[in-house]
Amino acid sequence: MFKGILKDQSVQTSIGVIFILLIFGSFILPEWMSNNFMYGMSRGLAVLGLMILWRTNLVSFGHALYYGFGAYAVALCQKFFGVTDIFLRLLIAVAAAGLLGFALGFILRKYREIFFAMLSLAFSMVLYGLLAKAEFLGSTDGMSISPSTFFGTELGRIALFNFIGLVVILAIIFAQAYLRSSLGHLTTAIQDNEIRVEYLGYSVEKAIHIKYVISACLAGGAGGLMAASLGQVDPDSMVLWSVSGELVFVTIMSGLGNILAPFIGAVIFEFIRTYAFEWAPQAWQMIIGGTLLAIIFFSPGGLWSLFQKLNFLRKKNNE
Amino acid sequence: MNNHFILQTKDLQKSFSGIIAAQNINISVKEGEIIGIIGANGAGKTVFVNMITGYLKPTSGKIHFLGNDITGIKPREATHIGVCRSFQVSQVFMTMTVKQNLMIAMSLSKKKGGQLLLPLEDEKLSKECDKILDLYKIKKQSDLIVSTLSQGMRKLLDIAMAVVGNPKVLLLDEPTSGVSVEEKFGIMDIVISALKKSGTTVLFVEHDMEIVERYVDRVIAFYQGQVICDDTPKKALKNKKVIQYVLGS
Numbered sequence: 001m002f003k004g005i006l007k008d009q010s011v012q013t014s015i016g017v018i019f020i021l022l023i024f025g026s027f028i029l030p031e032w033m034s035n036n037f038m039y040g041m042s043r044g045l046a047v048l049g050l051m052i053l054w055r056t057n058l059v060s061f062g063h064a065l066y067y068g069f070g071a072y073a074v075a076l077c078q079k080f081f082g083v084t085d086i087f088l089r090l091l092i093a094v095a096a097a098g099l100l101g102f103a104l105g106f107i108l109r110k111y112r113e114i115f116f117a118m119l120s121l122a123f124s125m126v127l128y129g130l131l132a133k134a135e136f137l138g139s140t141d142g143m144s145i146s147p148s149t150f151f152g153t154e155l156g157r158i159a160l161f162n163f164i165g166l167v168v169i170l171a172i173i174f175a176q177a178y179l180r181s182s183l184g185h186l187t188t189a190i191q192d193n194e195i196r197v198e199y200l201g202y203s204v205e206k207a208i209h210i211k212y213v214i215s216a217c218l219a220g221g222a223g224g225l226m227a228a229s230l231g232q233v234d235p236d237s238m239v240l241w242s243v244s245g246e247l248v249f250v251t252i253m254s255g256l257g258n259i260l261a262p263f264i265g266a267v268i269f270e271f272i273r274t275y276a277f278e279w280a281p282q283a284w285q286m287i288i289g290g291t292l293l294a295i296i297f298f299s300p301g302g303l304w305s306l307f308q309k310l311n312f313l314r315k316k317n318n319e
Numbered sequence: 320m321n322n323h324f325i326l327q328t329k330d331l332q333k334s335f336s337g338i339i340a341a342q343n344i345n346i347s348v349k350e351g352e353i354i355g356i357i358g359a360n361g362a363g364k365t366v367f368v369n370m371i372t373g374y375l376k377p378t379s380g381k382i383h384f385l386g387n388d389i390t391g392i393k394p395r396e397a398t399h400i401g402v403c404r405s406f407q408v409s410q411v412f413m414t415m416t417v418k419q420n421l422m423i424a425m426s427l428s429k430k431k432g433g434q435l436l437l438p439l440e441d442e443k444l445s446k447e448c449d450k451i452l453d454l455y456k457i458k459k460q461s462d463l464i465v466s467t468l469s470q471g472m473r474k475l476l477d478i479a480m481a482v483v484g485n486p487k488v489l490l491l492d493e494p495t496s497g498v499s500v501e502e503k504f505g506i507m508d509i510v511i512s513a514l515k516k517s518g519t520t521v522l523f524v525e526h527d528m529e530i531v532e533r534y535v536d537r538v539i540a541f542y543q544g545q546v547i548c549d550d551t552p553k554k555a556l557k558n559k560k561v562i563q564y565v566l567g568s
């Protein structure tokens with residue numbers, strides 16, 4: 001599956017961009033900026049998960065379910081087992097979300113379009129309801145997450161930032177290997193023609209299920225890393241429907257064109273939010289809404305297609 | 320049921336909310352036979368193909384394949400046991416290139432699950448794929464997006480995608496409709512000779528009687544959901560009922 005993956009151009013670009021970012025973030029950028037990069041990269045994992053689903057024309061309006069589930073899995077394991085190791089945290093978040101996705105996938109895989117989207121949303125609202133009621137997890141206040149450790153030593157902010165960067169690189173390698181495989185190409189094939197896929201002897205539902213679990217794992221990982229970097233989990237910022245909406249928003253904004261796009265989109269989103277909040281604390285949602293409108297009107301392929309256009313113009317000018 | 324036959328149907332019947340689209344269909348097919356299915360529009364040819372390949376569940380009756388009851392199996396199970404098909408309206412992946420279409424079909428047909436995880440652009444697979452594209456005369460169109468192709472080209476691709484699964488029985492629903500008159504024979508030559516070589520049993524729906532005469536061992540004629548004639552092409556094309564209800568004169 002991974003044969004020759006490092007020769008893949010988008011993987012090479014992604015690794016390059018992230019390495020540069022890690023160097024800048026570790027040594028040069030002010031804290032608020034590198035924090036935004038850290039949050040953006042973490043959430044980008046969830047956006048990548050949505051993008052992978054979206055390539056089969058499946059939109060999940062409830063991906064905060066897995067994002068929040070990953071985050072709360074980290075919180076629970078800290079509370080009951082004292083787990084703070086960053087590797088374990090990531091593993092737990094991914095595994096918990098993956099298992100949940102595997103279980104719910106048996107239901108979801110039968111649905112398409114708006115039913116698929118809304119069913120995900122419904123499940124996420126159930127989780128929200130449960131968490132908001134769960135007093136041992138702090139109800140709507142949530143609970144705080146203690147700093148992560150690495151083999152017993154506490155992990156500083158910069159170390160965590162670099163860890164997240166490396167996780168993103170691994171996720172990109174995995175996702176690209178999946179998407180370029182025959183199984184991954186079934187994505188487009190299913191979108192085009194489910195009947196033909198069945199007649200080629202493959203179960204469309206199974207292919208969607210696999211994709212759904214991958215997507216859930218990515219969202220869960222995002223939630224786990226976000227919990228670790230924010231030092232806090234609560235239902236409103238982890239599981240509420242608006243969180244799912246934001247993830248869909250960022251997916252549209254990023255575009256489906258490239259494996260790096262979700263991360264660029266998620267980082268830009270963090271910055272837009274920070275600035276919007278600063279300039280117009282009362283109306284920051286309006287700015288975000290306006291951004292989405294602008295993208296849908298002027299660059300429906302997302303930011304990525306904008307980059308491509310710019311690149312094209314530059315090449316044309318050089319000729 | 321007789322194991323001597325690769326495919327047999329017993330009193331196959333299909334009705335759609337009262338309208339009978341197939342009834343009393345009893346057909347026995349020997350391994351390696353090439354059979355032409357003829358009949359006017361609406362005679363029930365596609366319904367027949369759909370029932371055999373698991374797209375439609377018969378209302379009653381049985382289908383046996385190599386002695387096993389396969390009535391009402393799922394499409395992908397039909398593919399797994401070696402009953403494959405092409406479609407009257409080609410079912411291909413419209414937004415992908417010709418080559419990607421065929422590569423997906425090929426990698427799904429490799430029974431080793433491993434191929435699914437290999438890159439689609441696998442070199443070995445790619446070479447095999449080029450050979451097949453060449454055979455079906457769609458090599459030049461390799462990198463074109465399928466939605467830009469003519470109906471006829473899509474048809475060819477559709478057939479190629481069914482054939483790479485190495486079927487034991489292949490059902491082709493109007494393989495030459497939409498293919499230009501000049502190309503029809505060339506293509507059928509390629510398809511049929513390749514299938515004969517591999518010993519594949521073929522049932523194909525066809526409107527062009529020249530094609531039928533040239534390629535088939537046996538003709539099955541449909542009229543209003545029933546088989547009105549099951550004979551050699553020579554005799555079938557002279558059959559009174561066939562002349563009246565199929566050839567339309």
Ligand SMILES: Nc1ncnc2c1ncn2[C@@H]1O[C@H](COP(=O)(O)OP(=O)(O)O)[C@@H](O)[C@H]1O
Pocket residue numbers: 335338339340358359360361362363364365366367
């Ligand atoms: N899914 C369906 N629902 C209702 N009627 C159908 C359906 N499929 C086929 N029929 C009817 O069955 C009859 C046979 O159709 P078909 O097998 O497609 O004819 P053809 O011989 O031209 O391929 C027609 O009268 C058609 O209207």
Ligand SMILES: [Mg+2]
Pocket residue numbers: 364365366407
């Ligand atoms: Mg028909």
